[in-house]
Amino acid sequence: MSILVIAEHDNAALKADTLKTVAAAQQIGGDIHLLVAGHSCQAVVDAATKVNGVSKVLVADNAAYEHQLAENISLLVIELANDYQHILATALTTGKNFMPRVAAILDVAQISDIIAVESSDTFVRPIYAGNAIATVQSLDEKKVITVRPTGFDAVATDGNADVINLDQVTDAGTSSHVNDELSVSERPDLGAASVVISGGRGMQNGDNFKLLDGVADKLGAAIGASRAAVDAGFVPNDMQVGQTGKIVAPDLYIAVGISGAIQHLAGMKDSKIIVAINKDAEAPIFQVADYGIVGDLFDVLPELESKL
Amino acid sequence: MKVLVPIKRVIDYNVKVRVKADNSNVDLANVKMAINPFCEIAVEEAIRLKEAGTASEVIAVSIGDKSCQEQLRTALALGADRAIQIDTDLNLDSLNIAKLLQKIVEEEQPQLVILGKQSIDSDNNQTGQMLAALTGLAQGTFASEVKIDGDKVNVTREVDGGLQTVALNLPAIVTTDLRLNEPRYASLPNIMKAKRKPLAVKNAADFGIDLSPRSTLLKVTPPAERQAGIVVESVDELVEKLKNEAKVIS
Numbered sequence: 170m171s172i173l174v175i176a177e178h179d180n181a182a183l184k185a186d187t188l189k190t191v192a193a194a195q196q197i198g199g200d201i202h203l204l205v206a207g208h209s210c211q212a213v214v215d216a217a218t219k220v221n222g223v224s225k226v227l228v229a230d231n232a233a234y235e236h237q238l239a240e241n242i243s244l245l246v247i248e249l250a251n252d253y254q255h256i257l258a259t260a261l262t263t264g265k266n267f268m269p270r271v272a273a274i275l276d277v278a279q280i281s282d283i284i285a286v287e288s289s290d291t292f293v294r295p296i297y298a299g300n301a302i303a304t305v306q307s308l309d310e311k312k313v314i315t316v317r318p319t320g321f322d323a324v325a326t327d328g329n330a331d332v333i334n335l336d337q338v339t340d341a342g343t344s345s346h347v348n349d350e351l352s353v354s355e356r357p358d359l360g361a362a363s364v365v366i367s368g369g370r371g372m373q374n375g376d377n378f379k380l381l382d383g384v385a386d387k388l389g390a391a392i393g394a395s396r397a398a399v400d401a402g403f404v405p406n407d408m409q410v411g412q413t414g415k416i417v418a419p420d421l422y423i424a425v426g427i428s429g430a431i432q433h434l435a436g437m438k439d440s441k442i443i444v445a446i447n448k449d450a451e452a453p454i455f456q457v458a459d460y461g462i463v464g465d466l467f468d469v470l471p472e473l474e475s476k477l
Numbered sequence: 478m479k480v481l482v483p484i485k486r487v488i489d490y491n492v493k494v495r496v497k498a499d500n501s502n503v504d505l506a507n508v509k510m511a512i513n514p515f516c517e518i519a520v521e522e523a524i525r526l527k528e529a530g531t532a533s534e535v536i537a538v539s540i541g542d543k544s545c546q547e548q549l550r551t552a553l554a555l556g557a558d559r560a561i562q563i564d565t566d567l568n569l570d571s572l573n574i575a576k577l578l579q580k581i582v583e584e585e586q587p588q589l590v591i592l593g594k595q596s597i598d599s600d601n602n603q604t605g606q607m608l609a610a611l612t613g614l615a616q617g618t619f620a621s622e623v624k625i626d627g628d629k630v631n632v633t634r635e636v637d638g639g640l641q642t643v644a645l646n647l648p649a650i651v652t653t654d655l656r657l658n659e660p661r662y663a664s665l666p667n668i669m670k671a672k673r674k675p676l677a678v679k680n681a682a683d684f685g686i687d688l689s690p691r692s693t694l695l696k697v698t699p700p701a702e703r704q705a706g707i708v709v710e711s712v713d714e715l716v717e718k719l720k721n722e723a724k725v726i727s
Contacts, residue, residue, distance in 0.1 A: 270606050
């Protein structure tokens, strides 16, 4: 049977996490088709054809799909759904937004945020903010699944898939896009960075987050924050790492002035190496850190920057 | 306009979750329960719409056994006008919850339904979107701002990399993210008043919906424990370890 994977992209580039969702599809097993729904998204289509394991790239290039409005994308996926036994999207904001609509119209339950594939109908997913891991068997004939990228290794990109242009346009007409205010940053995306440095309440204020810049520059790191730092108004929510923010699993995660609340750990504990910098030797973050420094971050950060 | 707020009774977010010894599920015996935090934000937003004169009535609805009346009373104490409990002993998945809520939407005809984006127990992040699909309404998920504008609502959404604002035709479905508002505490007089506010009980079985489960929970296990590492004495030692032992920097 065939598997439909919906590509996550911004019309300019294919999100690297799509490669991980394709990896999950490969573990399920079957002929994999990748849907690119967007507008003026040829660069995404070109990248999609190179994704290993994908036999066909389905392209729906229309203004109705430019902003990934859930109402429109879900209708398109439903039109295609007949040919597929599994439908997969990445558990990022776009996939999380439209996928449950697809499931509801197809009258199937959705299995959210899987981190492992046991068989074609049995999947592993975190519940209770990652404090418990559930193994779930779907009883529906068709499976609608979102995939947590940190659970899978990206497939390679030396493939050569066929392109099929779709001409249907599904515009529900119930919603429209007003505007985007995207954070502009020279730094790598939090979800894709191989090094992440995050600040917590210990940073004391938003201005002090600049102290992380120097270290981040030297390591090519993305900058994140704990929910405590976001709630305190230090930094915007799109920097939040944690159960209610972004889930990351970089090679190196540096937690600065973060105590290690359970909800933060849920967002970063799959990182390969964790470093904690905190003046409180009893902070729970040290229980998950590979290397810890007990000290004042305002002393440690400048020294670290100078020695990298 | 009428605002409907579905809420869920979940484990209190401060409680450390433990998996049962037989790996059948998490242990909820004698655990403190509360309104799901995202649902609390939904209640707050609805009440603010009422205080601003935009909403005329706020209705809280919850699906579960009699114990969820406790959370409905909390919503009433916070300012909801009346409550509906859909009574069932079943542990329903998001799709069946959305189907029951669809019936309430048909009965009550709200202009706006505000839900939490996800519950902190099952972490599904599905119900609002499913309800929107079943009712054929537009959705504004992960909202950090909700502005009614004539026959539309502008919803600013928290998306990867920033914010996106969409305009939705009313009636519409909104799901809340953390920054939408900061929920108030219920005052003692309001808690007393809430006891006299109407709370209707409907039987889930009376809606004619097939509520059979769509999946089987095979097992629940604790997450893999991460071993604590070492405390280094100096930045020099840290840099040396990262270079030569962990090999994550060069």
